[in-house]
Amino acid sequence: MPHFIGQPCLGVKDAACVSVCPVDCIHSADDEAMFYIDPEECIDCGACLPVCPVQAIFTDDDAPPEQERFIEVNANFYRERFEG
Numbered sequence: 001m002p003h004f005i006g007q008p009c010l011g012v013k014d015a016a017c018v019s020v021c022p023v024d025c026i027h028s029a030d031d032e033a034m035f036y037i038d039p040e041e042c043i044d045c046g047a048c049l050p051v052c053p054v055q056a057i058f059t060d061d062d063a064p065p066e067q068e069r070f071i072e073v074n075a076n077f078y079r080e081r082f083e084g
């Protein structure tokens with residue numbers, strides 16, 4: 001199941017995850033408050049999990065309930081930006 005980035009990333013945008021992702025599927029924009037994982041491209045390698053300083057990355061089959069809405073938030077970023 002794809003990984004996604006949740007609320008702890010908001011306002012942090014550390015970007016450590018971006019540099020370790022082997023398929024370059026983590027992106028943001030200047031006007032965005034966090035990073036997002038592309039669910040179509042993520043290969044579930046898990047490399048991003050240990051490098052996040054705020055534990056903002058989750059898998060969608062093992063996410064805390066309060067983070068589940070970010071599954072859609074991540075997917076929507078790619079729908080809106082790249083499929084518009």
Ligand code: SF4
Pocket residue numbers: 003020021022023024025026037041042043044045046047048049
């Ligand atoms: Fe990238 Fe792997 Fe993290 Fe998916 S699990 S976002 S492929 S580093």
